[in-house]
Amino acid sequence: MSPRSKREVLEAIVVRYRKAARAVKTAILSEFCETCGYHRKHAVRLLATFRRFNKPVVRKRGRAPIYRPEELLLPLKRIWKYAYMPCSKRLKAVIPIWLPGYAKRHGSLPLPVVKALLRISPATMDRMLRPVRASHRLHGRATTKPGTLLKKHIPVKVDQWDEKRPGFLEVDSVSHCGSSTEGVYASTIDCVDIATTWTEQRAVWGKGYQPVIEQIGDIEKSLPFPLLGVDSDNGGEFLNYHLLRHLTERERPIQFTRSREYKKDDNAHVEQKNWTHVRQWLGYDRLDDPGVVPLMNDLYRTEWRLFHNFFCPSVKLLSKTRVASKTAKRYDKPKTPYQRVMESPFVLKESKQKPTAVFESLNPFDLRDAMEEKLKRIFSTTTTT
Numbered sequence: 182m183s184p185r186s187k188r189e190v191l192e193a194i195v196v197r198y199r200k201a202a203r204a205v206k207t208a209i210l211s212e213f214c215e216t217c218g219y220h221r222k223h224a225v226r227l228l229a230t231f232r233r234f235n236k237p238v239v240r241k242r243g244r245a246p247i248y249r250p251e252e253l254l255l256p257l258k259r260i261w262k263y264a265y266m267p268c269s270k271r272l273k274a275v276i277p278i279w280l281p282g283y284a285k286r287h288g289s290l291p292l293p294v295v296k297a298l299l300r301i302s303p304a305t306m307d308r309m310l311r312p313v314r315a316s317h318r319l320h321g322r323a324t325t326k327p328g329t330l331l332k333k334h335i336p337v338k339v340d341q342w343d344e345k346r347p348g349f350l351e352v353d354s355v356s357h358c359g360s361s362t363e364g365v366y367a368s369t370i371d372c373v374d375i376a377t378t379w380t381e382q383r384a385v386w387g388k389g390y391q392p393v394i395e396q397i398g399d400i401e402k403s404l405p406f407p408l409l410g411v412d413s414d415n416g417g418e419f420l421n422y423h424l425l426r427h428l429t430e431r432e433r434p435i436q437f438t439r440s441r442e443y444k445k446d447d448n449a450h451v452e453q454k455n456w457t458h459v460r461q462w463l464g465y466d467r468l469d470d471p472g473v474v475p476l477m478n479d480l481y482r483t484e485w486r487l488f489h490n491f492f493c494p495s496v497k498l499l500s501k502t503r504v505a506s507k508t509a510k511r512y513d514k515p516k517t518p519y520q521r522v523m524e525s526p527f528v529l530k531e532s533k534q535k536p537t538a539v540f541e542s543l544n545p546f547d548l549r550d551a552m553e554e555k556l557k558r559i560f561s562t563t564t565t566t
Contacts, residue, residue: 187217240251251295251310256283257306258313263346263549264493265461266314269303274494282544315474329430339446346527347376348409351434351451354398354418355459359467365466368478370396376496377521379404380454381486384477388418392474394427396478403486406528406535410436416447435515458489470562478557484548490518491536492545 190213198209215225220560254352260283261267264275276298284290291299355369356362367388370379380405383396383450401408411428413419420439428435440447494515502509519536522528 182217190216191227191231195228198228204265247265248297253297253301253310256290256294256298257309259287259334261310263546269306271515272301272306278492278517280546282546285544286546318412321447323504344375346528347374347406347522347525349375350408350411351375351448352411353448353451354414354416355455355457357463357466357468359465364469369459371451371455371459372400373451374449376520377525378497379490379518379522380458382481384474384481386474388473390421390423394424405532408435410438412438412440412448414440415442443542466563468563473559474564476559478550484551487543488545488548488552491543493517493538
């Protein structure tokens with residue numbers, strides 16, 4: 182009998198042998214020895230140690246995991262969602278800022294979990310959050326119309342600003358017109374400081390010069406540093422004699438410049454904030470009820486600015502180098518606008534005390550909940566066209 186045939190006989194009787202009573206086992210064993218010509222002790226060892234074929238388990242390459250996803254995923258997912266789904270590198274900077282608020286909202290986490298959340302790398306966070314990530318891609322409608330002011334009165338900005346000094350703002354307007362630009366509707370005046378990425382938003386009804394000037398004045402009062410310069414696109418809400426006088430005809434004039442026509446990259450900082458700080462939250466619905474403007478400004482002046490400036494880190498481009506056919510970009514570490522204000526040597530120590538006191542009194546989870554409630558009231562006035 183061939184070895185293969187002997188193995189087939191063994192495989193056929195082994196299950197019956199193991200389940201049989203003692204007397205039956207003796208008979209099966211005698212039959213097995215007579216059929217295959219085995220010594221009785223050898224046959225007993227074969228029947229006792231036989232294993233059916235199982236697919237070998239392939240060991241995962243690399244070192245053993247040092248994190249327990251079942252412990253980290255829940256707090257990581259909660260912080261990621263409340264922080265409005267930032268990328269993993271920004272989420273890395275978000276976690277230490279948000280953990281005190283998380284403890285107040287959801288209870289304290291075990292110390293090993295806290296240490297793991299502070300130590301975890303962006304790549305590992307990406308792998309853990311991959312099943313819950315979602316992408317949103319929307320495209321807007323341009324509503325910038327040429328200003329009535331002769332453009333020679335307002336110079337084009339050509340890198341004449343000291344972008345390391347806080348106080349130089351890029352300004353733009355975001356229209357909440359839905360799918361049609363006809364009629365009157367609400368707009369958002371969006372401002373971003375180039376040095377610190379500090380942002381302010383205010384809502385206006387229409388695009389008349391008077392409400393725009395009023396809201397820019399209100400933004401100036403809210404900044405934690407003096408306003409030194411304003412750079413806008415060529416929209417008529419900015420390029421007019423009234424705003425020019427408001428900014429330049431004062432005891433300490435503010436530099437007023439504009440971008441080149443049809444060159445959105447000239448206002449790249451504020452164009453990016455138009456998406457992350459306005460469109461991602463308010464979408465593209467039409468807001469054509471005048472009553473929505475006070476609701477938006479109540480949100481913008483309180484929870485909105487506190488949430489984005491104190492708890493949402495961003496990265497800044499440090500250098501851009503051309504290497505053959507590719508462009509190599511180098512960025513700084515993610516920081517919140519508040520952190521950049523605190524680190525700036527140009528901001529007076531006395532001016533830093535108020536933002537510090539405000540930051541210590543805030544909980545990002547409470548701010549986010551309040552924002553959601555106010556957004557619901559704003560959306561209740563929405564009419565689609």
